[in-house]
Amino acid sequence: MCADLKLVSFNPNPKLSPQTNLKQFIKYCREELTLWADEDSFTWGAASWPDTAKDSRFRFTNFESVGLHWSVEPTEDQLIHPALIEVIKSYLRYRHSLKPHKNLPREMQAFRALEKALVEDMAYPDITKVHTRHFNRATELLSDFAGRQAIVNSLLQILSLLSEKLIVPAEVIRWQNPYIRGDSYHHLRGANAPSDVKAKKVANQDALFTIADVFSRPIAELDDSDIMVTSVTALLLSAPMRIGETLRWRKDCLRSDNDKHGTLQRYLAYYVPKTRSYTRKAVPTTMSEVAQEATDRLTTITEEGRRLAMYMETNPTKFYRHANCPNVSDDQELTREQVAQALGYAHRKACEDFIKKHTGTYSLTGFTLNSLWQIILAAHRKLNPYFPYQERPQAELKPLKMSESLMCFRRLQLGACSSTSPVLLAPFNPDYYRKRLDGTVKADRKNQRPLCFFTKHGFDPLRLNSHSLRHFVNRLAKQHGVSIEQITEWSSRASIQQSRTYLHETPEQRLARASSIMQTKQEHETLPPVSADEAANYGQGPYHRSRYGICRRSWRAGPCIKFADCTNCSELLACKGDKIALAAVKNDRDNMVRTWEAAQRAIETGERSASLWMEKATPQIQRLIELVNIMEDPNIPDGSPIQLIGADFNHEAQIIQKNAKQAGVELLDKEQLTLEYGQELVEYLEMLV
Template sequence: MAEIITFRPKFKTPADNLAELIAHCRDNIALYEDQGGFGVDEWKTTHKRQQSIRFSIYDGGLTGKQFTPLPDPYALIAKSYVRYKQHLNESSAISVVIVGLQAVCEALIAVHRDADILKIDGLVQRKVVEILDTRYPGSDRLAKYGGGLVTFYEFLREKGVAPALPMWKRPGHWKRGKSKAERTDPESRKWQEKRCPSMQEMLCLADCFYLAEKPQDLYWSSVCTLLMFAPARGSEPFVLTLNCIGQETDGSYYVSWHSRKGFGATKKWVPTPMVEPVKEAVRRLTEISKPARDAVQFAYQNPGKFMRHPDCTTPAGFPEDKPLNFDQFCAAMNMPKTAKGKINRGLKETTAWNQLAIATKWVKKILDGGPITYRRLAALTLEKYKGNDGRLKKDWPNLPDTDRPIWESLLLIRDNEFHADIATKLFSWDLPDVNRLNDQLGKRVAPTLFERFGLKDENGGEIYMSSHQPRVWLSTQAERGGMDDWRLARWAGRVNLKDNRHYNMMTRAEYIEKSRAVLGLETAPTALEAAKMKLPVTYESLGIDRIGVAVPTLWGMCVFNFAESPCRKAGDCMLCKDHVCIKGLPNTLERLKLLENHVATSLTKAKDAAGSGIFGADRWVTHLGWKLAHISTQIKRLEDPNVPDGAVLLIPPAHDPSPVKRALEARGHNTDMDTDSPDKVELSELRKLMGF
């Protein structure tokens, strides 16, 4: 991993800090230096699918090779900022930063007639807003550009370049608009219909996995299967390892997954119907990836030694430093279909080399370095396949986002592995990315995965989708099934629960049907009905004579009166008389069984500790045993067929007396209520007195 080099200002004058910052970013940070560094006005990111970073003035949104560079001295701070920011965490979404830098440059010239960052002030900040408002009127992108400007201004203050620059925040009208999934305009409605695949299209994707026979189809259909058991981003399966499938003690299966966008490592639980398909997909990918894994492991563990493969024509024991002739080189590089097809085999050795160098640029480069040997080919192989992919180069020799070596990658293949006309490089390795997956599913490359099997949509048309659409479909199905937001976000690997709304493509008709189910009620719903319809569950529906609504928990509803005092149970709900379980409430029984297993495990450990004479362990045995008994009893009541759905189940009040009641009884007072007393006041009267 590249060394992180930070810059700390020495609190001299802004001009001195600026000069030191530029020198630091130009001389100490190597990122993009191989592309010309500060001497050029365009860089490309090191991602496999490179993104251009062009330091130019705004050209009206035109694209092309001709552009006008940013003027000096502003260009130096722009390049310094981008290089510093990218070397900390290289992003492919760099265009947001460039738009802001262009606007600041234009504002400096408009206000001060000089592209000098030392002259930036509040007037320039206001001019930037004016420029972007004119350039992108009413655009949702302004929210992103505003965020980029906040970061840039903070950078200038932090590095001492503009320490007096006013604090700036995004203008109020630069708000992020509603998600397209929530909009109701015709354009958004049309987008929503296309965004979520139909059931027919998803079944066709499953059919590809069933029908696959060729290695190319086996590979890509297996990758798609790993996107169909749980919502995931299309780039995430490519960092899976061989031992990614695991099983818990209760028999449930999961895939060890690394979700992007800050979520990190997690377990993606596999639904029971998808267990066997996921196992088969992993088996297929393990088999297909083996040659590539062997190649990269050999290259790493044997530096300076070229891996001999079946196409090599040199005899056993051929020295690593002995020059290769033309035929031996072509065989080692798996070039018979390319080089030999272009070059007359009757030519002399020197002429053949020269013609190959003319036809293939990289061959000319290696020939200029002297005689070609296996040792040089080994170095070339390691340099090319380690360095042509920014993901592999960054964490080499580990797989990105993991601490496992690249030769444990589940989805590793070889260069040209599935190419129809070019021979596979038997000594190579290659980690595909989401763009290659989208090529298999979309319109860019023909034939697609669906076209190779002749699969059509419900209207007989061709099927095209992106790798993100199975994620949308699964999220929508989860919303239809009533999955709660927290569980859905965890399942999908989303940090923010609010992001669920971007993937909910339920139709307008479905929302209307849900509304009718609520508005059509003639009587108050029961607690179970209200919970299933995601309505507030009132105390009255739970048999509690109090105004208000209950608080949902993992195992039921809390009816504790927080107006009297804070909760005294610290989340120990199953031992509280103010906690109710409702039979039929989704997920309640499963969660109680999971809690029962955890408490039983803790009880076993406490008993072992008590048997060893550890101080205080016996108290834990008493507490955990009491808790386990209540949990097990509630489970039996929920599983009892004689208990109707919707039944409200509480623990006996005597099992959880209040501190006040205990104190009164200790002093000999009677705490039982006399419900037949003539002094009893009706609840309706109390409400009337209180103004309800």
């Protein structure tokens, strides 16, 4: 491999024009390089090429047609402009021959934006005449992309290589990525992002409660799709994992061992492709039993799939004898019903469609188990191109065999309508999980929510990102005192900086955590309200009751000067016939009478200061009795307004008092004068007005 890399070298001629260097560069990449040449259906002029790093294909569609469905063949106006498509193909083949990587889709998005910028500015887009304004325009087109900074980095790499090959003008190389410093991903969406941006990455709580509700239902009410969604969610909440890592779970991935304290600890053991290492992720005690139940459920629904995979790994020549297979010899001709039964179809029509796809005819006659097995083997090779693995094997480490994988499903096992195939396997795709938790309306489809887990179970359509569960577990760990170093190791990340991106805390949470660490947090407990029966246990004494509670004082402190002031206020307006108000007034009257009687008993026992309570309560009781008499007077029609003449306690008096204070004039309180000097002095003063 290293020897091949040394041979990949194109040296431009500085004496030639950029156009000539470009033509020679394209010719070299097309005729000299061999990358992807051994892939099926690869041709230089094809509209799609293989992306071997991701085991998929990519198309040379333009900026507007990037979302074109794979089942639709792109038209000429939906592809990259002919003047640029060979430039792009040459760059990709040269770059990936030098250093293969997994960012090809990002490079294509950068090329699409640059192509659109050139087409908008030139009648015939010429890469040799590219200008900084074209890169600025491409950046504008990418401004709404979540990964815009990374895409523009790819754009800079494209510029650098084309400049190195003397294809673009020299001055363009000075163009820089505008998404740096305050406009970088780090500041806008990463570790230093605003709180509201980080909050959007939080897992939808309603979605979690919905999944938990379905998980708690009797297992008989759930189909295999429900078990897959709920169980995978439970495991993703048991430790911070990526959805792609589900393909690395073995049947016994959940294991247990004693920790250093001798306590039984469950953990998930599997290989992490991103870090290329084996890991043991501890499962919190609160999730231990849930994780075990989830693993057991997945094991049960995939057991038959592993049994079939094990049989297929032996390169069998005989039909797989599943539970419903017709009990006939391998070379005996089958009836139409037996053909459908052998292939696992409940209805003949679906079976006919399968036979038509593989034989060209709908006829179900003339088949034996031996002949059907040849059709099954051909379909198996097409559905499982990497068998016995579910994904493309890497040279340094092979993935799990399907017979070893916890996520070993049979074809159509997760379908809503079709019967599960007893003879065909289907590699598990993380999209099977993602798409079922996406309640977004697909306006361009007849069935706008084809797989939505939430609407299937009668809930509102929601959306849950599988990666948000990883962030959710990280934040919970941080909030409960786990260090960032431990979280980074637990999450199988390369650096602490990556962990900081996801450890979002609200200002209230940070304050609570800091208070807990500094031991400055004081817990306040709200006392329950006192009931009327509990209040009666106090007896009667130097306190008074209101609808808000009990005001506790001493005989010597005297009564509260604000108690029952509503009846002394000229602003009070009552309504004759108001039963609720009448009941409240009667209750206040009875409470005041009991207080007056308690004060009288206190005086008789020698507590002279209780006389202040009697002086305060006496006029209050009289006014309350008068108000009750008026409100119960049958001669006054219901609905009549009742206004009491108060002791000048009104809003106007408050304004006068405020202005007098500003002028340095002290206004004496009549109520206080009455308590200190008696009512007679107040009456004399009023005669002077």
